Structure formats: structure tokens, C-alpha cells
Amino acid sequence: MISLPQRVGTPQPSQLHAALPDIMDPETAANVPIRTVCCIGAGYVGGPTAAVLALHNPHVRVVVVDRDQKRIDAWKGRHLPIHEPGLGDVVRAARDGTSDIEAGTEAARQPNLFFSTACIETIKEADICLISVNTPTKLRGVGAGRATDMAAFEGACRDVAMYAKPGCILVEKSTVPCKTGQLIKDIMEAHRPGVVFPVLSNPEFLSEGTAVRDLMQPDRVVIGSESTISGHRAAAALANLYAAWVPRSRIAPINIWSSELCKLAANAMLAQRISSINSISAICEKTGADVGEIAKSVGMDPRIGPQFLKAGLGFGGSCFRKDIASLTYLSESLGLPEVAAYWQQVLTMNNFQRDRFARHVIATLNNSLRGKKVTILGYAFKKNTGDARESPALDVIRILLEEGPKSIAIFDPLCSEADIKHELSVLEKDFAVCKPDGPVEVLQDPYTACADSNAVLVLTDWDMFKNTKPAPAPTKPTLAESYDGATPTGVLHITPKLEQTNLNSKPPTPPRTPKISPLPADIACRLIPEPSCPIDCTECESSVTSGKPFEKDITTPLHWNDISKIVKEPRWIFDGRNILDPRAMVGMGFRLETLGRASMY
Numbered sequence: 359m360i361s362l363p364q365r366v367g368t369p370q371p372s373q374l375h376a377a378l379p380d381i382m383d384p385e386t387a388a389n390v391p392i393r394t395v396c397c398i399g400a401g402y403v404g405g406p407t408a409a410v411l412a413l414h415n416p417h418v419r420v421v422v423v424d425r426d427q428k429r430i431d432a433w434k435g436r437h438l439p440i441h442e443p444g445l446g447d448v449v450r451a452a453r454d455g456t457s458d459i460e461a462g463t464e465a466a467r468q469p470n471l472f473f474s475t476a477c478i479e480t481i482k483e484a485d486i487c488l489i490s491v492n493t494p495t496k497l498r499g500v501g502a503g504r505a506t507d508m509a510a511f512e513g514a515c516r517d518v519a520m521y522a523k524p525g526c527i528l529v530e531k532s533t534v535p536c537k538t539g540q541l542i543k544d545i546m547e548a549h550r551p552g553v554v555f556p557v558l559s560n561p562e563f564l565s566e567g568t569a570v571r572d573l574m575q576p577d578r579v580v581i582g583s584e585s586t587i588s589g590h591r592a593a594a595a596l597a598n599l600y601a602a603w604v605p606r607s608r609i610a611p612i613n614i615w616s617s618e619l620c621k622l623a624a625n626a627m628l629a630q631r632i633s634s635i636n637s638i639s640a641i642c643e644k645t646g647a648d649v650g651e652i653a654k655s656v657g658m659d660p661r662i663g664p665q666f667l668k669a670g671l672g673f674g675g676s677c678f679r680k681d682i683a684s685l686t687y688l689s690e691s692l693g694l695p696e697v698a699a700y701w702q703q704v705l706t707m708n709n710f711q712r713d714r715f716a717r718h719v720i721a722t723l724n725n726s727l728r729g730k731k732v733t734i735l736g737y738a739f740k741k742n743t744g745d746a747r748e749s750p751a752l753d754v755i756r757i758l759l760e761e762g763p764k765s766i767a768i769f770d771p772l773c774s775e776a777d778i779k780h781e782l783s784v785l786e787k788d789f790a791v792c793k794p795d796g797p798v799e800v801l802q803d804p805y806t807a808c809a810d811s812n813a814v815l816v817l818t819d820w821d822m823f824k825n826t827k828p829a830p831a832p833t834k835p836t837l838a839e840s841y842d843g844a845t846p847t848g849v850l851h852i853t854p855k856l857e858q859t860n861l862n863s864k865p866p867t868p869p870r871t872p873k874i875s876p877l878p879a880d881i882a883c884r885l886i887p888e889p890s891c892p893i894d895c896t897e898c899e900s901s902v903t904s905g906k907p908f909e910k911d912i913t914t915p916l917h918w919n920d921i922s923k924i925v926k927e928p929r930w931i932f933d934g935r936n937i938l939d940p941r942a943m944v945g946m947g948f949r950l951e952t953l954g955r956a957s958m959y
């Protein structure tokens with residue numbers, strides 16, 4: 359059990375402390391001018407958040423620091439360390455500045471986004487420090503497997519406590535257990551007794567693959583603060599930075615404990631919907647009901663809504679599982695075992711889903727994988743990201759390996775071979791996994807991966823794997839269909855739609871993706887050209903001299919018809935994401951198994 363501080367959560371300031379300054383009043387923010395922001399942690403949250411913040415606050419210096427030199431170098435270079443639609447342009451505008459259109463008429467934008475490993479020096483200069491370091495699950499010791507490992511977070515707080523200017527605002531951007539604000543105050547007090555460091559909670563709600571859109575047009579920006587004058591002033595200063603592009607009506611000042619807990623609650627509730635529909639999918643398979651039809655009809659009830667009702671292998675990624683684990687641990691620590699058990703069941707159902715999928719594959723292949731090749735199409739935990747962390751594919755592969763397959767070939771359009779192998783290395787204690795000794799091979803070409811395969815498993819919902827009929831394109835792209843994040847004033851670029859696959863012909867190659875940019879047109883047209891990569895750049899997929907773009911191809915549809923000719927009879931396909939059109943697949947000679955439908959194909 360963890361011992362939580364006994365101080366009571368702060369009541370709503372507006373109700374009890376009429377004399378406190380109004381957080382949403384720009385006048386309040388004027389008391390705390392922000393010139394330098396330090397963002398600690400240059401990962402999936404820190405990098406994009408800092409870039410969007412810098413883009414919209416050109417007069418504020420934003421410095422992202424990380425201990426990982428390689429990551430920082432990547433942020434400074436042409437190949438950013440993470441793939442997010444539109445992110446490259448945002449980083450370029452803020453990091454490199456823009457050129458004048460006509461010298462003398464319009465001033466060029468000066469660079470105001472910087473990346474550095476000089477953590478301490480940057481913290482010393484900062485008016486505000488956003489902590490966006492990793493907060494994974496503890497692997498050993500008290501609470502192992504459930505409690506949050508706060509080592510990185512505490513380390514960052516200590517650095518701020520020791521080196522920041524008095525009055526520097528410390529912001530929890532990482533997802534942390536409820537009451538972490540108190541822990542921070544205790545760390546600050548231990549290192550700098552008597553010095554005021556306002557602490558805010560400002561959880562991040564972005565999703566990978568749509569991070570720039572989510573940051574550009576957030577549903578809400580939650581700012582949790584203490585009910586003190588300094589707390590309110592600090593919250594007003596942070597709100598003011600966001601107000602540069604977010605309508606103030608979408609900025610929600612709340613009490614700090616609510617803010618910390620609302621992040622865990624939001625992730626838990628989203629994950630709960632996925633487990634709920636997945637539980638129904640298991641019933642569907644035994645009854646002849648179709649989970650897709652159920653999700654559609656249930657989601658038409660406006661009280662329920664259609665989102666997060668897609669049945670499949672269950673949720674993966676670095677956050678849902680660990681945040682629910684953290685919530686169950688918190689509940690138990692508070693003496694609420696029933697609450698802990700309730701949320702634990704969401705995780706149990708998630709494991710059940712991928713477990714029964716993998717076991718169904720094995721059962722269908724006559725309960726033996728000896729001498730057989732299995733192909734995994736898609737490793738990323740969802741489409742449009744190269745993030746290989748906590749993918750459902752890992753659990754599926756673990757179960758398949760128990761059956762001693764001849765080989766497992768993996769293809770993912772974006773996840774790097776190194777990242778996939780790093781994830782698979784956790785299996786090494788039980789199996790020799792990767793070649794040359796083990797059976798697993800990561801391949802760059804989906805057709806080579808599928809050749810001579812006894813079963814092809816679709817484990818990520820990549821658009822390029824789909825063969826379903828797209829919805830008719832609207833005359834004007836909606837924001838969701840645009841670059842995945844253009845601002846209303848920005849340049850809208852339409853993501854190419856996949857054409858319907860004719861059963862007997864190759865799907866047409868879509869037109870090359872137009873350049874995608876979330877930037878307003880006047881900035882987009884003034885980006886400073888990036889220097890070419892050196893000819894031997896290891897990050898480039900192909901040499902720049904070949905004339906090919908160096909971005910990985912995530913749009914060219916897979917030619918299922920070609921795959922039907924190279925896999926082994928009876929051409930088993932197991933669709934773990936329900937993205938394949940059964941009739942089209944059967945028409946090409948495949949035998950298709952899906953989740954949430956009785957097996958009839």
C-alpha cells in the first residue's frame with residue numbers, strides 16, 4: 359500500500375476564495391510574464407507539444423531538453439524521431455524560422471524552438487518547466503506491474519527544485535497518479551525550503567498518429583492548480599500561452615487533484631469501451647451476430663456515440679494499460695478493492711481478446727505450427743504511428759512462439775526493425791527469437807514476408823492493408839479527413855483515399871500524397887528549404903539521388919490479389935482488426951477468419 363498525503367483536495371477556488379485572481383483573465387497572466395519555456399522530455403508528448411506551443415507563441419523561447427543525445431540530434435535534423443502527420447512542418451517553422459517573402463515588407467519569423475541536452479542550464483533560465491518524461495509501470499519492488507514508476511519524473515522534479523529560479527512554474531504534463539502534486543511540493547521543499555514554486559497539472563490528451571491535429575484543435579485544455587494566489591497566477595500564465603491558439607472557452611481550470619485524476623479516468627473510460635465491445639465480439643462469434651453491426655447500431659444512440667467501439671485485438675500502446683494499472687493500484691491503496699477489481703477487468707478482457715485470437719490461429723492450423731510459416735502484417739499498436747511499444751502483436755507472437763513455428767515474418771510500413779526487435783527482446787528469456795538463431799524475421803517488403811506463408815495475420819489497422827470500399831469523398835474535406843490537423847485557416851491537403859479493390863486486378867496506385875501541412879498558408883510558403891541528406895544517410899529509405907522520396911510509404915495499397923498467389927493453400931488470413939472485406943477476400947481465394955463474427959468465410 360502506498361501512503362498518500364492526508365491533505366484534502368482543494369475545493370473549487372471560485373466557490374470558496376472569491377479574492378483569488380481569475381485564472382481566465384489575461385490581466386492575471388500579466389503578473390507572470392513567460393519568456394522561456396523548458397520542456398523536459400523530448401518524446402511523443404514533449405516534442406509535438408513544445409513545437410505547437412512554440413509555433414503559436416513566436417515571442418516565447420521554447421527549449422526541449424532530454425538526456426538522450428540521439429533523440430535530441432534527431433529533433434534537430436531532418437528525420438524527426440517520431441512520425442506524426444504534419445509535425446515536420448510545425449517543427450521546421452518554429453525551429454528554423456521562416457524567410458521573408460519580400461525583404462523589407464514582412465519580417466521573417468525567428469527560430470524560437472530549440473532542442474538540447476543541456477538540461478540544467480535550460481532549467482536555470484526557464485520561467486516555466488513542463489515535465490513530459492516517461493511514467494511507465496514499475497517492473498520490480500512494491501507495486502511491481504501496477505504502480506507507476508516515478509523515477510524519471512522525480513528526477514526531473516529534483517533538477518527543477520535544485521536549479522530553477524524562485525517562482526518558476528512546474529507543470530505536470532506526464533500522466534501521474536492522483537496526489538503527485540503533493541509529492542512535487544515535498545521534493546521542492548526538501549531542496550529549496552521556503553522558496554515558492556507553483557505546481558500545475560496540465561495532462562495531455564493527444565493520440566499518436568493525430569498528435570498535431572489534437573494539439574492544434576484540442577477538445578479541452580485542463581489546467582489544475584492550487585487555490586492560492588501564486589497557484590492562480592501560474593495557471594493564468596499557462597492558460598495565456600494556450601490562448602494564443604485555443605479558444606478560452608476550451609480551457610478548463612480545475613483543482614489540481616481533479617486534473618491529475620481526470621487523465622487516468624479519461625484513458626480508463628476509453629479503454630473500457632474497447633473492452634466492452636470486445637466482450638460482445640466473443641459472444642458474436644458463438645451466436646452468429648456481427649460485432650460490426652452491433653457497434654454501428656449501439657453507437658447510433660447519441661448517449662453512447664460511435665467512437666472507440668471498434669472490436670479487434672484490444673488496445674495496445676504505451677498508455678492505456680499502464681494508466682489502468684495505475685488506477686487499480688491507486689484504488690487499492692485507498693482501500694477500495696471493489697473499484698480496483700472493476701478496472702482490472704478491463705485489462706483482463708483486453709488480454710483475453712488477443713489470447714483467444716492467437717489460440718484460434720493455432721487451432722485453425724491443426725493445433726501445430728511446427729514446420730509452418732506465419733506472417734504478421736502490421737506491428738504498430740495502431741495505424742499512422744511507428745511506435746512499437748506495447749503492441750498487441752507482441753502478445754500474439756509470444757503465444758505463437760510456444761508452438762515452435764518454422765518462421766514468423768513481420769512487416770510493418772513504419773516501425774523500424776530495431777524498434778520491433780527491441781520490443782521482442784523481452785521474449786528472449788523464453789525463446790531464441792530473432793534470426794539467425796530464432797525464427798522471427800523483420801522484413802521491409804510485405805510480399806517477401808507473405809511468400810510461402812501458411813497464415814497471414816493482420817495485426818494493425820493500416821489503411822494500406824484495407825480492401826474495403828471507402829466512403830464517398832465529400833466535396834470539401836472535413837478536418838478529420840484533411841491532413842489530420844489543418845487549422846481552419848491552414849492549407850488543407852486531402853489524404854488520398856484508397857480506391858475500391860477490383861477482385862481480379864491490382865488496386866490502382868493512389869496519386870502521390872500531396873505535401874501535408876498543418877501550417878497557415880502564409881507560413882507554409884515561407885519555410886526555409888532543408889538541406890539534402892548526405893548520400894549515405896542511414897535514415898533515408900533510399901538514396902536521395904534515386905529521386906525517390908525518403909519517407910516510408912504508408913499509402914500504396916497492398917495487392918491482395920498478388921498475395922493470394924504466393925501464400926500456401928488454403929490461404930488463411932486472420933484479420934485481427936476487422937479491416938478486410940470478407941467477400942472480396944473470399945473472391946480472391948482466401949479463407950478469412952475475423953474477430954466478432956462466426957467463422958463462415
Ligand SMILES: NC(=O)C1=CN([C@@H]2O[C@H](COP(=O)(O)OP(=O)(O)OC[C@H]3O[C@@H](n4cnc5c(N)ncnc54)[C@H](O)[C@@H]3O)[C@@H](O)[C@H]2O)C=CC1
Binds near residue numbers: 513514533563677
Ligand atoms: N505517448 C502518448 O501518446 C502520450 C503520453 N502521455 C504521457 O506523457 C508522458 C511521456 O510520454 P511519451 O512522450 O510517450 O514518453 P517517451 O518515452 O516517448 O519520452 C520521454 C522522454 O523523457 C526523457 N527523460 C526521462 N527522464 C528525463 C530527465 N530527468 N531529464 C530529461 N529527459 C528525461 C527520456 O529520455 C525520453 O526521451 C507519459 O507520462 C505518458 O503517459 C500522455 C498523452 C499521450
Ligand SMILES: O=C(O)[C@H]1O[C@H](OP(=O)(O)OP(=O)(O)OC[C@H]2O[C@@H](n3ccc(=O)[nH]c3=O)[C@H](O)[C@@H]2O)[C@H](O)[C@@H](O)[C@@H]1O
Binds near residue numbers: 666676739
Ligand atoms: O494517454 C495517452 O497516451 C493517450 O492514449 C490514447 O491515445 P493512443 O494510445 O495514442 O491511441 P488510441 O487511438 O486511443 O488507441 C489506443 C489503442 O486502442 C485501440 N482501439 C482504439 C479504438 C477502438 O475503437 N478500438 C481499438 O481497439 C487502438 O488500435 C490502439 O491499439 C488516448 O486516445 C489519448 O487521448 C491519450 O492521450
